[in-house]
Structures are given as structure tokens and as C-alpha cells.
Amino acid sequence: AQSVTQLGSHVSVSEGALVLLRCNYSSSVPPYLFWYVQYPNQGLQLLLKYTSAATLVKGINGFEAEFKKSETSFHLTKPSAHMSDAAEYFCAVSGYNTGFQKLVFGTGTRLLVSP
Amino acid sequence: GAGVSQTPSNKVTEKGKYVELRCDPISGHTALYWYRQSLGQGPEFLIYFQGTGAADDSGLPNDRFFAVRPEGSVSTLKIQRTERGDSAVYLCASSSDGAGGRNEQFFGPGTRLTVL
Numbered sequence: 157a158q159s160v161t162q163l164g165s166h167v168s169v170s171e172g173a174l175v176l177l178r179c180n181y182s183s184s185v186p187p188y189l190f191w192y193v194q195y196p197n198q199g200l201q202l203l204l205k206y207t208s209a210a211t212l213v214k215g216i217n218g219f220e221a222e223f224k225k226s227e228t229s230f231h232l233t234k235p236s237a238h239m240s241d242a243a244e245y246f247c248a249v250s251g252y253n254t255g256f257q258k259l260v261f262g263t264g265t266r267l268l269v270s271p
Numbered sequence: 272g273a274g275v276s277q278t279p280s281n282k283v284t285e286k287g288k289y290v291e292l293r294c295d296p297i298s299g300h301t302a303l304y305w306y307r308q309s310l311g312q313g314p315e316f317l318i319y320f321q322g323t324g325a326a327d328d329s330g331l332p333n334d335r336f337f338a339v340r341p342e343g344s345v346s347t348l349k350i351q352r353t354e355r356g357d358s359a360v361y362l363c364a365s366s367s368d369g370a371g372g373r374n375e376q377f378f379g380p381g382t383r384l385t386v387l
Contacts, residue, residue: 165311192378197380198380199274199275199362199377199378199379199380199381200314200362200364200378201378202375202376202377246313246314248313257302257304257319257321257326257327258304258316258319258327258330259304259306259314259316259376260316261306261313261314261315262313263311263312263313264311264312264313
């Protein structure tokens with residue numbers, strides 16, 4: 157079965173510092189990969205997605221992620237953190253083994269941004 | 272509406288009771304999904320509708336859970352004989368279609384279910 161692993165349940169950065177949130181996937185065939193953000197008491201919002209086009213994907217709010225097949229990774233980065241980036245971030249996968257339609261989520265990483 | 276809406280936003284019930292959770296998808300979206308998010312976890316898939324039919328219900332944990340979408344728009348998730356372990360946030364999402372998993376799933380704010 158397809159799955160994703162998010163390393164680090166919490167990541168703390170200072171405002172202006174680089175943000176790096178890690179996601180590794182397991183899949184026997186190239187999957188579709190997604191990053192979602194969840195603010196308190198709000199629904200999940202799509203940041204970006206990889207669907208077998210360009211391996212470097214740019215998303216909203218200055219985030220980007222790079223699909224690396226050799227490392228089975230899809231890490232999320234942002235050059236300079238803002239206070240407003242503090243939220244829960246979820247990596248998700250869909251693909252052949254999940255029937256494509258449904259998303260399989262990681263356990264999430266809470267990003268904390270300090271002044 | 273502009274986005275996916277879910278009602279109620281909070282539901283507190285007693286063990287053994289029956290509950291219904293409602294989802295209004297984005298107008299025109301043919302695909303609708305239910306997920307369950309337990310505390311400290313990522314969302315877990317429950318069921319997927321394409322139009323009126325349940326195309327994949329493999330995530331429903333047992334036969335106490337049932338969902339319908341009779342007219343291909345609004346969906347209701349029904350839980351019978353609720354148990355304390357059913358306490359979670361139930362998320363609904365919709366997309367323009369389910370084809371290929373490429374299309375963005377738009378999520379509602381969720382219904383927080385608490386079973387006492």
C-alpha cells in the first residue's frame with residue numbers, strides 16, 4: 157500500500173529562516189504527491205501538487221517542493237518563514253495503488269515560527 | 272456556495288446514539304470524499320462518491336458507518352450506535368471529478384464529533 161512518512165511532528169524556525177518539512181513516500185509506481193496546510197479550526201488548503209510534470213513544483217505563499225524519485229522524497233521548502241506560516245502541514249499521496257481518487261496522508265508536521 | 276460547507280461544526284452525543292453529518296460540496300463538483308481525522312493524526316479516507324454512487328467505500332471502519340449522496344450533490348455520513356472511539360473531526364472534500372487523482376480536493380472545515 158502507498159504511504160507517506162513525515163519526519164518530525166514539530167519543526168521550529170525563526171521568522172526569516174529557511175523552512176524545510178520532510179516527506180518520504182513509498183510507492184511501486186510514480187505517485188501523485190500533495191502538500192496541504194491546515195490552520196486552526198479551518199479546512200485543509202492545497203499548497204502544491206506533483207502530478208508527473210516538472211519535478212520542482214511551486215505553490216502558494218512562496219512554498220515549493222521537489223520530487224526526487226531516487227530518494228522517494230517530496231520535501232517542502234520556503235526560503236524565509238513568516239509568522240503567518242505557523243500551521244499544521246500534511247503530505248499526501250495518491251496513485252495507482254490507492255485507486256488514484258483517494259488521498260493517503262502523513263501524520264502531519266506542526267510548524268512553529270518564533271519572532 | 273463558494274466552498275465546501277459542513278454542518279454541524281460541532282456535535283456532542285452520547286455513546287450508543289445515532290448521528291448524521293452533512294456535507295455541501297462546491298457546486299458542480301461530481302466527486303465527493305469523506306475523511307476522518309483523529310487527534311494528532313492525518314486525515315484517513317472513509318468513502319468516495321462519483322455522482323450518486325459510492326465508488327470506493329473501503330475506508331469505512333465497520334457497518335455502523337454509512338454515507339449517501341442521493342442527488343449527486345449533498346452527502347450525509349451516518350453513524351449508528353456511536354462509540355467513544357468514533358470521536359474525531361470528520362472532513363468532507365469535493366473535486367471537479369475523481370479522474371486520475373490529479374484534481375485538487377477542496378476541503379470543508381470539518382465536523383468535530385465528540386462521543387461521551
